[in-house]
Amino acid sequence: MQKYTILLITLLCATFVVAESTKVHISVIQKGSVDNYLAMMSNENYQVIATKNAVEDAMRATTVDIKENETLFFVESFSHMQPKLEGEVARLDNIIVVQLPIPPTGHSHYPEKPELYMKHIPMSENEGAVVLKNITRATGPNPGDxxxxxxxxxxxxxxxxxxxxxxxxxxxxxxxxxxxxxxxxxxxxxxxxxxxxxxxxxxxxxxxxxxxxxxxxxxxxxxxxxxxxxxxxxxxxxxxxxxxxxxxxxxxxxxxxxxxxxxxxxxxxxxxxxxxxxxxxxxxxxxxxxxxxxxxxxxxxxxxxxxxxxxxxxxxxxxxxxxxxxxxxxxxxxxxxxxxxxxxxxxxxxxxxxxxxxxxxxxxxxxxxxxxxxxxxxxxxxxxxxxxxxxxxxxxxxxxxxxxxxxxxxxxxxxxxxxxxxxxxxx
Ligand SMILES: [Zn+2]
Missing domain, CATH: 3.40.630.10 (Zn peptidases)
Known part of the structure; x- marks a missing residue:
């Protein structure tokens, strides 16, 4: 597990150029084990949003304000095997990293029909990234208590x-x-x-x-x-x-x-x-x-x-x-x-x-x-x-x-x- 995680981070870090800091409004979707991945993967280079739900749900649930040419990732967790997702860039056990193209306006709420934005766009060296900082997670009782x-x-x-x-x-x-x-x-x-x-x-x-x-x-x-x-x-x-x-x-x-x-x-x-x-x-x-x-x-x-x-x-x-x-x-x-x-x-x-x-x-x-x-x-x-x-x-x-x-x-x-x-x- 650990070994693959390092590979995953290496893969992402190697692919992106660090962009200027920008204000990002982030909602981390769901709690639990995915948080561990989030903690491991969040650094100054890119924005990662963890979700146990479908990527589509996470998109509806998230407001992002990002500049043109920046890149957004969703980390999606599945309890069982799923077919390859559009935009999928990496997979680790039940954790899947999906790259989402930015809406044409450069910054906005994602629209009601997110599948429009689910088309795969090949990553290039010139793609920027979004800074993820200072997320404070709520501490509360465990799910299902x-x-x-x-x-x-x-x-x-x-x-x-x-x-x-x-x-x-x-x-x-x-x-x-x-x-x-x-x-x-x-x-x-x-x-x-x-x-x-x-x-x-x-x-x-x-x-x-x-x-x-x-x-x-x-x-x-x-x-x-x-x-x-x-x-x-x-x-x-x-x-x-x-x-x-x-x-x-x-x-x-x-x-x-x-x-x-x-x-x-x-x-x-x-x-x-x-x-x-x-x-x-x-x-x-x-x-x-x-x-x-x-x-x-x-x-x-x-x-x-x-x-x-x-x-x-x-x-x-x-x-x-x-x-x-x-x-x-x-x-x-x-x-x-x-x-x-x-x-x-x-x-x-x-x-x-x-x-x-x-x-x-x-x-x-x-x-x-x-x-x-x-x-x-x-x-x-x-x-x-x-x-x-x-x-x-x-x-x-x-x-x-x-x-x-x-x-x-x-x-x-x-x-x-x-x-x-x-x-x-x-x-
Ligand atoms: Zn209502």
Missing amino acids: LFHLSTHNVNIDRNFLKQKLEELSGAVPVTIGGSTFRIEERRSSTGRMRARAYLTREFQKIGFEVREHSYTQSWYQGTNLVAEKKGKNADKFLIISAHYDTVSTAGADDDGTGIIGILAIANALKDIPLDYTLRVVCFDQEEIGLVGSQAYARDLNSSGELNNMIGLIQLEMMGYDRDNDGGFHVIDCNENTSANLSDTVIKTVIASKVKLAMVPACTNRSDHASFWRYNKPAIVISQNFFGGDSNPCYHRGCDEVANIDYTYMQKITDSVAQTVRNIIASK
């Missing part, structure tokens, strides 16, 4: 989750301002407006102050909904968030569970004195590219308010656990800024009676990622989407309340409520 949570002070009511999710996802009609309707989908402007009207009422009912954040972002216009309960130190705030739009579906799981989850947390904390402000944000237009959260982060940043944000916890799809193993994700992608936040969630879960198993994963495919751009702590919590137990109704017409596992949803919501309380309430 089982934790126990005691729900002493914050109680999330399963019936509350069920009733509210049925209303938000059109399973039952709601009556607001004298008119009765079903919120059948949350993509059209009518559907989203109805959802906002419903959520405004629900947050006002529990004493939260509600306002709309309307924005224009590139060619989109939309409205985020912000509900708040002030703490003793009113300026400093923790955000819990989810997206209320859907892809034309009822969106019970995606992301009705997240929205009702944050409503339930707000409800559970409504009578507890807070040291810091709890801000609940329902993002618009997540499904068309994190539009609402990008606009929100941008506006918080330009007003200076972002400096007062303690962190952001996004809830994204928490209603599906087919294999009943309690598997879920707490995702920080090893962002330096966000490790403490995910550790706090995990430590809270460790103290629990409810069985949840953390499955490591990394993604920038939800609203939390909009805040990484500003180096702010932000994490996303979800079902075991990347670990083989994702909802088969994801983005399909069958994403309805009939398929929701409320017991599982309650466990996660409860854990997050505890965490939020630990962070912003001393009593």
Whole structure:
């Protein structure tokens, strides 16, 4: 093993010219044994991203900002033999090094169809490389560890989750301002407006102050909904968030569970004195590219308010656990800024009676990622989407309340409520 590793490094080092240092935003995908390879292979000469997932997933989960003529590598790990990959430059046992050409713009997010960039480009001596430095990896419990949570002070009511999710996802009609309707989908402007009207009422009912954040972002216009309960130190705030739009579906799981989850947390904390402000944000237009959260982060940043944000916890799809193993994700992608936040969630879960198993994963495919751009702590919590137990109704017409596992949803919501309380309430 060791012998081959040295050969591999020699091969790569011999092939590349060192380029000028450049700022690189890196998310190391997954944890575990691949990290050892990463540590061995990372040096000043090139950028290496380790992943246990497919290269395609790693590309979606990674933001890179690199100059023209620079080279990016992915190290991919397989549990069993795979056919040769396009762009593969080396293979060592189950570790595969894949070279990815840089998108034509020279620096950007990789597009939705990464296979476009998977075509092999022969390496030449003139190819530069990217500097990889100062990656701090989060320390946390081992993947798959089982934790126990005691729900002493914050109680999330399963019936509350069920009733509210049925209303938000059109399973039952709601009556607001004298008119009765079903919120059948949350993509059209009518559907989203109805959802906002419903959520405004629900947050006002529990004493939260509600306002709309309307924005224009590139060619989109939309409205985020912000509900708040002030703490003793009113300026400093923790955000819990989810997206209320859907892809034309009822969106019970995606992301009705997240929205009702944050409503339930707000409800559970409504009578507890807070040291810091709890801000609940329902993002618009997540499904068309994190539009609402990008606009929100941008506006918080330009007003200076972002400096007062303690962190952001996004809830994204928490209603599906087919294999009943309690598997879920707490995702920080090893962002330096966000490790403490995910550790706090995990430590809270460790103290629990409810069985949840953390499955490591990394993604920038939800609203939390909009805040990484500003180096702010932000994490996303979800079902075991990347670990083989994702909802088969994801983005399909069958994403309805009939398929929701409320017991599982309650466990996660409860854990997050505890965490939020630990962070912003001393009593
Ligand atoms: Zn979603």
